[in-house]
Amino acid sequence: MTELTVGLLLFPTFEVLDMAGPIEVLNVLSIYMGKSLQLHVIAATLDPVSPGPIEPGTSSSFAGQQLYMPTNTLDNAPALDLLIVPGGPGSGNKEALRPFLDFIQNVCKGYKGHPPAGYLFSVCSGSLLLAWAGVLDGKRATTNKSFWDFITSNGPKTHWVAKARWVTSGNVWTTSGVTAGIDGMLALVSSIWSEDTAEKVGATIEHNRAKASDDDPWATHYGCQDVLPVTG
Amino acid sequence: MTELTVGLLLFPTFEVLDMAGPIEVLNVLSIYMGKSLQLHVIAATLDPVSPGPIEPGTSSSFAGQQLYMPTNTLDNAPALDLLIVPGGPGSGNKEALRPFLDFIQNVCKGYKGHPPAGYLFSVCSGSLLLAWAGVLDGKRATTNKSFWDFITSNGPKTHWVAKARWVTSGNVWTTSGVTAGIDGMLALVSSIWSEDTAEKVGATIEHNRAKASDDDPWATHYGCQDVLPVTG
Numbered sequence: 001m002t003e004l005t006v007g008l009l010l011f012p013t014f015e016v017l018d019m020a021g022p023i024e025v026l027n028v029l030s031i032y033m034g035k036s037l038q039l040h041v042i043a044a045t046l047d048p049v050s051p052g053p054i055e056p057g058t059s060s061s062f063a064g065q066q067l068y069m070p071t072n073t074l075d076n077a078p079a080l081d082l083l084i085v086p087g088g089p090g091s092g093n094k095e096a097l098r099p100f101l102d103f104i105q106n107v108c109k110g111y112k113g114h115p116p117a118g119y120l121f122s123v124c125s126g127s128l129l130l131a132w133a134g135v136l137d138g139k140r141a142t143t144n145k146s147f148w149d150f151i152t153s154n155g156p157k158t159h160w161v162a163k164a165r166w167v168t169s170g171n172v173w174t175t176s177g178v179t180a181g182i183d184g185m186l187a188l189v190s191s192i193w194s195e196d197t198a199e200k201v202g203a204t205i206e207h208n209r210a211k212a213s214d215d216d217p218w219a220t221h222y223g224c225q226d227v228l229p230v231t232g
Numbered sequence: 233m234t235e236l237t238v239g240l241l242l243f244p245t246f247e248v249l250d251m252a253g254p255i256e257v258l259n260v261l262s263i264y265m266g267k268s269l270q271l272h273v274i275a276a277t278l279d280p281v282s283p284g285p286i287e288p289g290t291s292s293s294f295a296g297q298q299l300y301m302p303t304n305t306l307d308n309a310p311a312l313d314l315l316i317v318p319g320g321p322g323s324g325n326k327e328a329l330r331p332f333l334d335f336i337q338n339v340c341k342g343y344k345g346h347p348p349a350g351y352l353f354s355v356c357s358g359s360l361l362l363a364w365a366g367v368l369d370g371k372r373a374t375t376n377k378s379f380w381d382f383i384t385s386n387g388p389k390t391h392w393v394a395k396a397r398w399v400t401s402g403n404v405w406t407t408s409g410v411t412a413g414i415d416g417m418l419a420l421v422s423s424i425w426s427e428d429t430a431e432k433v434g435a436t437i438e439h440n441r442a443k444a445s446d447d448d449p450w451a452t453h454y455g456c457q458d459v460l461p462v463t464g
Contacts, residue, residue: 016259017414017437020252024410027248027283031321048280048301051259069280069298089263146436177438178256179414182249204378205249206409206450208440218438 003036007080010049013090018123021181022084028201042077043070074103079114087125104133121173123181131155139169144177145222152227160227162219165210183210235268239312242281245322250355253413260433274309275302306335311346319357336365353405355413363387371401376409377454384459392459394451397442415442
């Protein structure tokens with residue numbers, strides 16, 4: 001693949017490292033390794049998007065950060081090879097997220113003359129948006145382990161894999177909590193380019209990678225079990 | 233400590249994950265664990281700061297991101313308990329960084345009636361800024377391993393420790409490449425609050441921590457050796 005058009009979907013109160021882990025991996029690919037990538041930061045408006053607070057006054061001012069200037073709104077995103085969906089406190093607000101869920105659904109089936117996105121990639125509770133958008137129906141997936149019961153109960157047509165740093169199911173990649181986004185994106189880089197490329201990127205960011213998708217201690221830590229799809 | 237005033241120093245073409253690793257740790261402390269923190273994003277102007285490209289036209293457009301709206305300029309930063317200095321491609325441009333180096337020097341000795349910062353914390357090649365500012369003179373430090381020779385040669389009065397995920401020397405914390413900032417900030421949290429607090433934050437972000445400061449495979453990977461200060 002010579003050029004990759006990447007979309008980063010940003011909703012209010014996203015998790016900073018859910019966004020930054022995969023973006024760092026792709027930045028290193030672009031800057032240090034000369035791969036040609038195009039980033040589109042896609043949000044509801046072109047105003048800066050903040051990672052918090054979700055309810056003004058309930059968090060300390062530390063969360064009151066203004067991050068990332070969007071380049072595109074949900075209405076004018078281009079055709080994408082890869083859409084990245086982070087999680088975070090704002091991922092639980094289904095009604096507020098409705099336009100984002102419609103966007104995910106559209107991107108996956110193709111719309112406005114665009115072909116379907118090549119890959120869909122979620123980090124942490126970003127999988128909740130994918131589940132609500134219906135794009136995990138009939139698929140295998142994982143998510144962060146500290147909100148396992150809540151998130152898996154919102155995706156009743158999905159086989160949720162507990163002991164997984166990431167899960168691939170067709171072109172949908174879901175990763176576990178926060179830092180799993182780094183490991184998952186390195187695995188995607190290995191899949192698209194080569195394992196050697198992924199190793200070099202990992203070494204550049206001095207990341208002690210989980211190299212196997214089931215190299216995940218957190219399912220045991222949080223006592224999570226696989227959840228099978230509801231049938232009948 | 234009941235409240236921590238944190239400064240994040242952002243220069244053009246910083247490394248995204250150098251910034252986001254420590255900020256994520258502190259966000260989780262703030263949002264999920266109720267610690268009272270204040271963040272000030274300090275830059276040359278109040279315009280958004282971009283992680284790249286350092287030389288327009290030399291990088292792909294993937295690096296053309298606008299990140300973080302600064303809250304303060306170098307001239308009006310408040311007294312800080314902790315100053316975070318990321319690295320990245322822009323950290324090598326000594327002349328352009330002069331105002332930032334002066335700022336680091338001032339923050340460390342106290343200025344404008346402010347007491348000296350409680351802690352100084354660098355990630356990756358952020359240690360190069362600390363070295364140029366003179367605040368690593370007579371101290372032990374580490375930095376990223378892929379630019380080891382260049383960075384250590386710019387800090388001739390410093391004992392550079394190769395096999396280190398992070399190094400503490402007085403109130404100065406330096407960490408290794410990129411993802412080491414996550415481990416180092418968790419260690420600082422352990423030091424300020426408690427190991428239990430650091431463990432809970434690490435589990436929330438599902439991070440497979442390096443718990444010991446010398447738990448670093450990258451010195452061997454890159455063939456780095458300790459560099460002693462030049463005497464005489």
